[in-house]
Amino acid sequence: MIRPDWAPPDIDLDTPSIARVYDYWVGGTHNLPVDRVIAERLESENPVLPMTLRSNRAFLRRAVRELSSLGVDQFLDIGAGIPTEGNVHEVALECNPSSRVVYVDIDPVAVSHGRAILADEPRATSIQGDFLRPGEILTNPEVRAMLDPDRPIALVLAAILHFVPDQDHPRKVLDQYLAHLAPGSFLVISHAGIMHRSDETGPPAPEATEQYKERVSDAIRWRDAAALRSLCSGLDIIEPGVTPVPLWRPCADDPPDEVGTDAVALALVARKP
Numbered sequence: 001m002i003r004p005d006w007a008p009p010d011i012d013l014d015t016p017s018i019a020r021v022y023d024y025w026v027g028g029t030h031n032l033p034v035d036r037v038i039a040e041r042l043e044s045e046n047p048v049l050p051m052t053l054r055s056n057r058a059f060l061r062r063a064v065r066e067l068s069s070l071g072v073d074q075f076l077d078i079g080a081g082i083p084t085e086g087n088v089h090e091v092a093l094e095c096n097p098s099s100r101v102v103y104v105d106i107d108p109v110a111v112s113h114g115r116a117i118l119a120d121e122p123r124a125t126s127i128q129g130d131f132l133r134p135g136e137i138l139t140n141p142e143v144r145a146m147l148d149p150d151r152p153i154a155l156v157l158a159a160i161l162h163f164v165p166d167q168d169h170p171r172k173v174l175d176q177y178l179a180h181l182a183p184g185s186f187l188v189i190s191h192a193g194i195m196h197r198s199d200e201t202g203p204p205a206p207e208a209t210e211q212y213k214e215r216v217s218d219a220i221r222w223r224d225a226a227a228l229r230s231l232c233s234g235l236d237i238i239e240p241g242v243t244p245v246p247l248w249r250p251c252a253d254d255p256p257d258e259v260g261t262d263a264v265a266l267a268l269v270a271r272k273p
């Protein structure tokens, strides 16, 4: 096939990429026929997935807008995927043209696309890094050049922490990031999980567990609202607390997805005191 002008030269056009599958689901244009075949197969097995990911991306836009309105102009987005379709830099720069954004992803294909997309954008960049190696990310020369650790930074962890099992100690890893962030910094999290209908802090309602099993792959680590609150202990979770993703400060411009309270992802924004 002819290489599209947006495809970096190091990208193999015949090998599907999960980052581009995701881009397809959120309505982006950085995907190829090989990716769309995979996307459609996965979608037929799990029809709620693309809607959940679009809903998650809409939450991310709302969270960035809210934080920009609070004066935050630095964003470190880890597990960013391909930065298209209303991603962090688009929203942050629209709100405040002097914002700065660093995207990090473990997937070299996502990073390669990201660098191509951001080639002409001096206020945003994309680097390869592993969330589980905070030291490497925080001392990366591009991160140090782009973000001032003496001022608040929003650490964005959208739809990534559910890939981190408990045995990798996500809270300890988060602590290493938080130690580096100035007071007044924020943490933005979206995560696979559902609200318990019977008792939000108690054991999952049976129907919720069944829905989850039907809808979400066993490969990811589901955490409920209580687990997410515990992950953020010591931080101030801002209103409206932990909610299903479409219900976190929904706004008229960005209407909540029809999955509503049945969403299989939870959202929160927390402030470092």
Ligand SMILES: C[S@@+](CC[C@H](N)C(=O)[O-])C[C@H]1O[C@@H](n2cnc3c(N)ncnc32)[C@H](O)[C@@H]1O
Pocket: 019, 022, 056, 057, 060, 078, 079, 080, 081, 082, 104, 105, 106, 107, 110, 129, 130, 131, 132, 157, 158, 159, 160, 163
């Ligand atoms: C579901 S996508 C989320 C994309 C974007 N954050 C959003 O919410 O729209 C998850 C991304 O996390 C990345 N990822 C998974 N584990 C990671 C890790 N340990 N470090 C950095 N990125 C990781 C994957 O490569 C993928 O691009």
